[in-house]
Amino acid sequence: MTPSTNFSKIFLAGVMLTGLAGCSKAPEAVPAVAAASAVPAAPVVPLVAAAHAAVDWVKPDGASVEAIFAKAKADNKPVFLYWGAVWCPPCNQIKATVFNRPDFVARSKAFVPVYLDGDTPGAQKLGTHFKVRGYPTTILFKPDGTELTRLPGEVDAVQYMQLLSLGLAATQPIKETLVQALAKDAPALTADAWRMLAYYSWEIDEGQLVAKKALAPTLLQLAQKCPPQFADAATRLMLKATAMAAQEKAPGVDKAQTLAATHSVLADPTRTHDNADLLINYANDIVGSLTTKGSPERTALVTAWNTALDRLMADTSLSKGDQLGAAQARVSFAELDGPLDPKAPHDAVLVALARGAATKADKTLADKYERQSVMPSAAHLLSEVGLLDESDAMLQAELPKAVSPYYHMLVLSSNAKRRGDKAAALDWAEKAYVASIGPATRLQWGSGYVAKLVEMSPQDSVRIEKAAAQMIGELDAAPETFYERNRRSLEKMGKLLGTWSQQGKHAPVLKKLSAQMDAVCAKLPPKDDSREACEGVFGKAGKKA
Secondary structure (H helix, E strand, C coil), X not given: CHHHHHHHHHHHHHHHHCCCECCCCCCCCCCCCCCHHHCCCCCCCCCCCHHHCCXXXXXXXXXXXXXXXXXXXXXXXXXXXXXXXXXXXXXXXXXXHHHCCHHHHHHHHHCEEEEEECCCCCHHHHHHHHCCCCCCEEEEECCCCCEEEEECCXXXXXXXHHHHHHHHHCCCCHHHHHHHHHCCCCCCCCHHHHHHHHCCCHHHCCCCCCCHHHHHHHHHHHHHHCCXXXXXXXXXXXXXXXXXXXXXXXXXXXXXXXXXXXXXXXHCHHHHHHCHHHHHHCHHHHHHHHCCCCCHHHHHHHHHHHHHHHHHHCCCCCCHHHHHHHHHHHHHHHHCCCCCCCCCCCCHHHHHHHHHHHHHHHHHCCCHHHHHHHHHHHHHHHHHCCCHHHHHHHHHHHHHHCCCHHHHHHHHHHHHHHHCCHHHHHHHHHHHHHHXXXXXXXXXXXXXXXXXXXXXXXXXXXXXXXXXXXXHHCCCCCHHHCCHHHHHXXXXXXXXXXXXXXXXXXHHHHHHHHHHHHHHHCCCCCCCHHHHHHHCCCHHHHHHC
């Protein structure tokens, strides 16, 4: 599941917060984004189709899960919570590679499988309750509701099933295991306990075990305390600590020791496979942290890493998405020492590699969920090596059959921006917003569209006002609306428009939008957290406008 995870983590963050663009031909005219009635409500696409229907998913009733957990406790069954969205690539990857497996279906009879879609009523409030943010997140709970562990969606399906089994067999929460592992006089932990720590989903922990700033040091401590007989767990913890330290620009690990351990992993096909997610998702972070630009150590490490990635690209036991991810990692090394000159020709070897990997994915993927996961990544890979026309053609062909075509439109928007075609970039961003489905998704896509307008066409106050007013006009004036991803989308939009107003003297526009938001806030319960969140979207800037 790695490339989808990596693609969402890196690419989508830019798509939604900046103004990516994309398409060689001018897109067709888009309906004006005006009244809320212009976009009719559409039902949320169900998680499962025929291939995935064997799992008896339970869906929460609004913003409450009390009945579900009460039933689980009465039946003495653990709870498996899946938090996802119809459009998200790694969510579709886990549907296509894990949830449809016969062993997962069989295992699901032993727990209560709960499906929490981010666009269903009350979901964002429940997201805050469970402290889940990134899609997908999968959590195991004891029958009494105690959180056991968070499973890593980025590992391959076989590893995922092994970790699911370990989690279900666990006698204590991972939080207690962590405390024991870090204690001075802790009892010796088992191999399974260390494996659970090494493969815990640290990226989506959301402060459940450790604060974000303490993550890299904690992982380093674990790596150092892990007994020598559990070398694989220790090495994985060390690699993850190195990647997290690089991202947080925190003090790192022992470079010589970690470099030697990394070469050991890269030279061993089994260990390469077992750590494929780290080698794909964190290649530049780890290499950049352990070696210096132009050094013999860097040349040797990149050479060994590429050899390992070549093995992963050819590893048929991995998903098509993971194989594509290995190609993405190889291409990403070109920018290890900084961004490339956009006018310089791309390396012919990398161009051929990217084209081959993308074409292979296109021709061999049959499952529609896996295509939703992988094809945007394949198109983005083509863009990365300058094949914008081929990327566009691949996406255009995919739109009619995609699970959520509005996601693919963001890549088309990105491509247009790369060409310098702002008009096409904004048109594709608008198309994506208009086509998006589900209240939380529309808020996220709408805020991204507003961000692109402010970045690429700040003088177009009419279009900016219309897009922002559309978002506000669609808000359901209920407390459940103003939580988690919804809240962040609105806050980002409010902050962005506040800065735009000050820089471009657009105070009248901001004042109208603020008044529109005030009318929504007035319908919320006084002194409620949701009311405070609503009133904080534009804050004092809106009142002063």
